[in-house]
Amino acid sequence: MRRSLTGLAVLLAAAAPAAARERADLLIRNATVVDVAGGKVAPHQSVAVVGDTIKAVGPDASLGRRFAAARQVDATGKYVMPGLWDMHVHFGGGPELIEENKALLPIYVAYGVTTVRDCAADLSTSVLEWRDDVAKGSLLGPRIFTSGPKLEGYKPIWKGTLEVGTPAEVNAALDKLQAMKVDFIKITDNTLKPDIFLYALTEAKRRGLRTSAHTPYALTIEQAVDTGLNSIEHIDYLIKAGSPREKQVGALYAAGKMSYGDATNAFVDSFSSPAVRVHFDTGNIMLFQHPEHWIPILGQRIANTHFKEFTKKGTDHSLESFRPLLDGTTNWPAVMDTLEATGYRGYCTFEYFHPYQHYPEALVYQTSDSLDRILGRKTGRAV
Numbered sequence: 001m002r003r004s005l006t007g008l009a010v011l012l013a014a015a016a017p018a019a020a021r022e023r024a025d026l027l028i029r030n031a032t033v034v035d036v037a038g039g040k041v042a043p044h045q046s047v048a049v050v051g052d053t054i055k056a057v058g059p060d061a062s063l064g065r066r067f068a069a070a071r072q073v074d075a076t077g078k079y080v081m082p083g084l085w086d087m088h089v090h091f092g093g094g095p096e097l098i099e100e101n102k103a104l105l106p107i108y109v110a111y112g113v114t115t116v117r118d119c120a121a122d123l124s125t126s127v128l129e130w131r132d133d134v135a136k137g138s139l140l141g142p143r144i145f146t147s148g149p150k151l152e153g154y155k156p157i158w159k160g161t162l163e164v165g166t167p168a169e170v171n172a173a174l175d176k177l178q179a180m181k182v183d184f185i186k187i188t189d190n191t192l193k194p195d196i197f198l199y200a201l202t203e204a205k206r207r208g209l210r211t212s213a214h215t216p217y218a219l220t221i222e223q224a225v226d227t228g229l230n231s232i233e234h235i236d237y238l239i240k241a242g243s244p245r246e247k248q249v250g251a252l253y254a255a256g257k258m259s260y261g262d263a264t265n266a267f268v269d270s271f272s273s274p275a276v277r278v279h280f281d282t283g284n285i286m287l288f289q290h291p292e293h294w295i296p297i298l299g300q301r302i303a304n305t306h307f308k309e310f311t312k313k314g315t316d317h318s319l320e321s322f323r324p325l326l327d328g329t330t331n332w333p334a335v336m337d338t339l340e341a342t343g344y345r346g347y348c349t350f351e352y353f354h355p356y357q358h359y360p361e362a363l364v365y366q367t368s369d370s371l372d373r374i375l376g377r378k379t380g381r382a383v
Contacts, residue, residue, distance in 0.1 A: 085114070105134070166196070292334035
């Protein structure tokens with residue numbers, strides 16, 4: 001009888017089902033996970049995904065036993081990391097470039113950028129539609145946070161603005177942006193008066209709206225933050241905050257006793273450190289003056305020169321004003337002469353615009369040839 005009971009116990013144990021495995025929609029197997037928080041990589045890891053949620057990350061051996069997935073991907077030799085955020089993009093260029101901008105959305109995802117922050121341009125209606133379509137899953141692209149059109153003063157350089165010069169106009173602009181259901185308010189200082197800038201921050205805060213801005217040189221960062229500013233775009237605006245001469249330089253600039261260039265130099269010089277220098281963009285400066293005039297002003301403060309082409313033909317200062325290298329009005333020989341005269345020996349980077357509709361790879365060759373000519377590596381007519 002004892003032998004019979006023992007045999008029955010063994011039979012029952014053998015017949016007992018194994019513990020039920022958790023269900024997952026996707027199991028990425030045997031990947032190397034990049035731990036951006038800890039600054040290290042972990043090999044032989046698996047990632048279990050349920051719906052749009054990462055359910056678990058852990059050693060492949062244990063997660064392989066824990067989860068049963070409808071789909072498995074062998075990621076041997078590949079890396080998995082958190083999605084990247086591009087915190088400052090501009091979808092713009094006018095109606096003729098709507099489709100070109102939209103075509104960028106899946107490219108962001110392909111390169112691991114899962115969220116972008118659109119900081120105002122002239123395609124707000126389209127961008128808001130894309131934001132909602134991506135959220136619904138009907139359009140492949142990164143998650144989009146957008147400011148819609150930005151607040152500016154009268155007759156600013158950039159398109160895609162709501163021009164304001166009085167508190168009443170600020171109120172009306174904020175009403176419009178709230179109706180558009182933007183994610184934050186962008187405020188810039190091209191022609192906006194400092195007092196209206198502060199009023200816009202005050203009113204946006206009162207309404208519970210988040211703000212981001214280019215801070216006027218005439219104001220201190222502390223003034224802007226205390227009034228309600230949530231974030232600052234671009235290091236050249238933020239650099240004021242660390243300068244021991246911020247108030248003094250700001251007051252001189254507000255009184256008209258110091259130019260924008262002189263104020264920039266004063267802020268940089270106040271740090272007395274070789275680590276605080278200038279990234280000089282030849283294209284952006286063409287909106288206001290000419291790069292060969294600014295290079296001697298900035299002099300040894302330039303740490304990097306960014307080659308970007310711009311045309312001053314016409315007054316339509318949209319993205320179409322930025323051109324492929326040598327297809328604009330930049331005086332490249334003069335730029336190179338002034339860089340040489342200042343003893344510049346830093347890095348040179350470049351940027352090109354508007355990929356060709358047909359044979360887009362040709363732009364790579366055109367850019368390479370242009371750089372060779374700008375840098376003096378190639379002269380005369382190509383044979």
